[in-house]
Amino acid sequence: MLKSLRTGDSLIVWKLDRLGLSLQHLIEVIADLENREIGFQSLTENIDTTSPTGKLIFHIFGSLAEFERGLIRERVKAGLAAAKNKGTKFGRPKAFNELNKDMALAMFNGGATKIAIARHFNVTRQTIYTLLKTYDS
Numbered sequence: 001m002l003k004s005l006r007t008g009d010s011l012i013v014w015k016l017d018r019l020g021l022s023l024q025h026l027i028e029v030i031a032d033l034e035n036r037e038i039g040f041q042s043l044t045e046n047i048d049t050t051s052p053t054g055k056l057i058f059h060i061f062g063s064l065a066e067f068e069r070g071l072i073r074e075r076v077k078a079g080l081a082a083a084k085n086k087g088t089k090f091g092r093p094k095a096f097n098e099l100n101k102d103m104a105l106a107m108f109n110g111g112a113t114k115i116a117i118a119r120h121f122n123v124t125r126q127t128i129y130t131l132l133k134t135y136d137s
Helices: 023-035 052-085 098-109 114-121 125-136
Strands: 010-013 039-042
Touching: 023 039, 023 052, 098 114, 098 125, 114 125
Parallel strands: 010 039
Antiparallel strands: none
8 A cells, every 4th residue: 555655645544553563663654655745644643744733743753752762772771781790691502511512522533423412412413513613623
């Protein structure tokens, strides 16, 4: 539907949530419509971007959404910093500890296949290839 709109057309929706997946997406869609000189009206919220007042209201919504995203970003950073200070480890857990690495290498040097080693440690073959590659270097 959005692709079929032309300059001078107006898009009318019953509610804002019918147009955008999120507030950020909605703002992007409306900005695109504005760039293409296409009007927008929401009947329930009484927003009409073809008028200066409607544009103002919509831009206020956009500013509030940007402010909210900034607050969320700050909260997430603070939460991550607090978790780090408590000693929380982030990222994927290691597949092998040092003892298991040495055991896998000994198994390989003893003639075990990479597939057998992977099955023994319940990891993928690629993990074994990567492990053995680090010992080759």
